[in-house]
Each structure stands twice: as structure tokens, then as C-alpha cells.
Amino acid sequence: MDPEPANSPTPLPAADSPAARATSAPPHRRRPRYSGKYPRRFEEKYKELDPARDEETFRKVLASGKTPAGTHRPILVSEILEILKPTPGSVVVDCTLGYGGHSAEILPRIQPGGRLIGLDADSIELPKTEARLRAGGFGPDTFSVYRSNFAGLPAILVECSLPGADAILADLGVSSMQLDDPSRGFSVKHDGPLDMRMNPNRGQPASVWLEKIRPEQLAGLLLKNADEARAQLLAPQLAGQRFSTTRQLADAIRSSLPNAARNDVEMTLRRVFQAIRIAVNDEFSALDSLLRQIPACLNPGGRFVVLTFHSGEDRRVKRAFEGGMREGIYSEISTAVLRPSAEERQDNPRSSPAKLRWARRAVSGCISGDASSSPPS
Numbered sequence: 403m404d405p406e407p408a409n410s411p412t413p414l415p416a417a418d419s420p421a422a423r424a425t426s427a428p429p430h431r432r433r434p435r436y437s438g439k440y441p442r443r444f445e446e447k448y449k450e451l452d453p454a455r456d457e458e459t460f461r462k463v464l465a466s467g468k469t470p471a472g473t474h475r476p477i478l479v480s481e482i483l484e485i486l487k488p489t490p491g492s493v494v495v496d497c498t499l500g501y502g503g504h505s506a507e508i509l510p511r512i513q514p515g516g517r518l519i520g521l522d523a524d525s526i527e528l529p530k531t532e533a534r535l536r537a538g539g540f541g542p543d544t545f546s547v548y549r550s551n552f553a554g555l556p557a558i559l560v561e562c563s564l565p566g567a568d569a570i571l572a573d574l575g576v577s578s579m580q581l582d583d584p585s586r587g588f589s590v591k592h593d594g595p596l597d598m599r600m601n602p603n604r605g606q607p608a609s610v611w612l613e614k615i616r617p618e619q620l621a622g623l624l625l626k627n628a629d630e631a632r633a634q635l636l637a638p639q640l641a642g643q644r645f646s647t648t649r650q651l652a653d654a655i656r657s658s659l660p661n662a663a664r665n666d667v668e669m670t671l672r673r674v675f676q677a678i679r680i681a682v683n684d685e686f687s688a689l690d691s692l693l694r695q696i697p698a699c700l701n702p703g704g705r706f707v708v709l710t711f712h713s714g715e716d717r718r719v720k721r722a723f724e725g726g727m728r729e730g731i732y733s734e735i736s737t738a739v740l741r742p743s744a745e746e747r748q749d750n751p752r753s754s755p756a757k758l759r760w761a762r763r764a765v766s767g768c769i770s771g772d773a774s775s776s777p778p779s
């Protein structure tokens with residue numbers, strides 16, 4: 403695969419610049435009509451997709467425990483604010499800007515004098531998120547946006563002339579906008595091109611990746627990325643095959659499991675999709691790289707919070723934090739994972755698998771590659 407270069411941040415044009423206006427005004431297209439009383443297809447949900455126009459529909463969808471189309475509901479917001487403690491003048495990095503839900507809460511808290519650097523790999527959603535947050539009154543002096551893999555964070559801090567951040571957040575995985583849009587090819591629930599790239603301008607779509615991979619490699623990845631117990635059975639059925647759409651892949655998985663219970667098949671489908679997504683986006687390499695670089699990106703005493711969504715991610719975070727604690731890089735780490743309350747899980751079922759861990763950089767001590775620590779005498 404062709405992993406995204408870690409240190410090629412692309413600053414976006416300011417939302418009110420001519421360049422941004424040129425890209426934010428698509429040619430007028432007649433909207434698709436509802437095929438019934440309740441729109442089922444993503445493109446038909448235009449009332450949700452434009453919440454400013456129809457607040458009531460938006461509120462109703464939220465109240466029903468769903469995520470309105472084209473949006474994302476931030477998870478564990480008050481817990482994250484409590485840990486990161488953004489205060490006026492703080493420098494904060496949001497490694498995974500997404501819809502900007504967490505950043506929208508952090509930005510007003512760091513004024514006056516604070517700065518938030520937002521990163522995301524997603525070239526489709528990022529300009530929309532930037533425009534929304536800028537419309538909230540946050541200009542380039544307080545809010546900078548980079549279309550970048552978070553593995554490139556050290557280079558971005560250098561570009562921003564910042565020795566480090568007081569608080570860093572990484573909310574891993576995919577956003578609801580990515581999951582729900584069939585054209586992105588992430589979801590087993592919607593038929594669309596089998597793509598799954600967070601940045602569709604880089605790397606290869608899942609369809610091409612799957613066609614090139616060997617069965618023994620795929621079996622290993624299904625196990626490593628999603629703890630898939632049927633990896634050996636499924637891999638020969640899927641590897642080297644051309645599946646153009648998510649439905650074709652889902653059908654092939656279903657027909658490989660003729661005797662399995664329906665619920666079991668659905669869980670397997672999710673795990674296989676997850677394993678392929680992680681591989682296509684090289685997610686574990688990016689996370690390992692971020693975890694290695696975080697101490698040097700934090701100011702002494704700075705805090706780091708990570709939200710993970712499956713055991714492969716959580717294991718890595720736990721190991722990195724425990725190692726950092728042993729080496730004296732961190733002065734404090736979370737001793738247990740924090741999970742969304744029953745109320746939050748009911749209100750937003752997508753929050754259910756989330757696990758939060760945090761670490762605090764030691765106030766003293768030298769970290770290699772650290773711009774904020776003093777040079778050895």
C-alpha cells in the first residue's frame with residue numbers, strides 16, 4: 403500500500419478566502435426526492451444534511467438516539483474537558499478533528515490568547531468542519547487546520563513555531579460522516595464503492611487492496627486487526643478477489659458462513675470490514691508513530707487523551723503509557739479505562755465501544771527530539 407507521508411501537512415485556505423469560496427460552492431443540483439415518509443437513503447436526508455435549514459428534523463433525529471446524516475456526535479465530552487483542562491492561553495492539538503465536536507467545546511475555553519491546531523486525514527470532511535468552526539468566530543490566529551495524518555504532528559508543531567502543546571486529543575477511528583456516506587465505502591450497512599480510505603486522494607481503495615493480497619496475509623490481518631476467529635476460513639474466499647462494492651464483499655462473507663447464526667454473521671461482517679479499513683489506512687502504524695512522538699509534542703506537565711474503539715488500539719495505548727510511566731516520561735497515567743455512562747451509550751449507541759485513557763507528561767526530564775526540554779549541559 404501507499405501510506406500517506408507523515409510529514410506533508412497541507413494547510414487549508416481560510417474559510418472566507420477566495421480559494422475556499424471557490425471550493426465551497428458546488429454547482430446547483432436538484433435534490434433527490436424522498437421515496438417515502440421517512441428518508442432511508444443518505445442522499446435523501448437533505449433536511450439532516452443541512453441542519454441550519456431544518457433544526458426541527460435535526461433535533462428529532464438526535465432525540466431518537468440517532469446521528470443526523472452528515473454529522474458526528476462527540477463522545478465523553480465533559481470527561482475530556484475535565485482531563486485536558488483547556489484554559490485561556492492554552493495550546494491544544496486535536497489530532498482527529500472530524501466534525502469538530504470536541505474542538506468546538508475547547509476553542510471558547512482557551513480564549514483569549516489560546517491556539518487550537520486541528521488535524522485530520524479526511525480531505526472531504528475537513529473543509530466543511532473548518533468552515534463551521536470559523537463561522538463560530540475562530541480565525542487563523544486562534545485556529546489552524548491541517549489536512550494531515552496525525553503521525554505528522556511534530557512537523558506541524560515546527561511549522562506553527564510551537565515548542566509543544568499543553569493538551570492533545572486523539573479520538574481514533576472513523577467519523578459518522580465517513581461511516582454513513584455510502585460513497586466512502588466504509589459501512590456494511592450501505593451499498594457503495596468498496597473504498598474505505600480516510601483520504602480518498604491517497605493510497606488504494608479497499609477493492610484494489612483486497613484483489614492484491616494473498617490469503618495467508620489476509621488471514622493474519624483479520625486476526626491482528628479484528629481478532630477474527632474465522633480468519634483462516636474467510637481469507638481464501640476473499641483474498642485475490644475483485645469486489646467492487648461493499649455489498650459484493652458482504653455477500654461473499656455471508657455465503658462463506660452458510661450455517662452461522664444471523665447475529666454471528668453480522669458480527670463477522672463488522673470485524674472483517676474493520677480489519678480491512680485498518681489495513682487500507684495503515685491505522686496501527688500511524689497510531690504507533692503518534693504514541694512514540696506524543697511526549698516530545700507535549701509541554702512539560704501537558705496532558706494527552708486518547709479515545710479508542712477496539713482492543714487492537716487500546717492495547718497499543720496501554721502499553722505506550724505504561725512504558726512512558728516506567729521511563730519517567732509521564733508523571734501520571736489513567737489506571738483504568740473510562741467508558742461512556744449508560745446514559746451516554748443509550749443516547750448515542752455509537753459511543754458504546756469507546757475507551758478513554760490519558761497520560762500526563764512529567765514536568766522535569768529530557769525527552770529525545772523535544773524542543774521544550776533544555777539541551778544537555
Ligand SMILES: C[S@@+](CC[C@H](N)C(=O)[O-])C[C@H]1O[C@@H](n2cnc3c(N)ncnc32)[C@H](O)[C@@H]1O
Pocket residue numbers: 474475476477497498499500501502503504505521522523524550551552553573574575576577578600685688689
Ligand atoms: C471519531 S472521528 C473524530 C470525531 C471528532 N472528535 C468530533 O468530535 O467530531 C475520527 C477522525 O479521525 C480521522 N483520522 C483517523 N485516523 C487518522 C490519522 N492517522 N491522521 C489524521 N486523522 C485521522 C478520521 O478521518 C476522522 O475524521
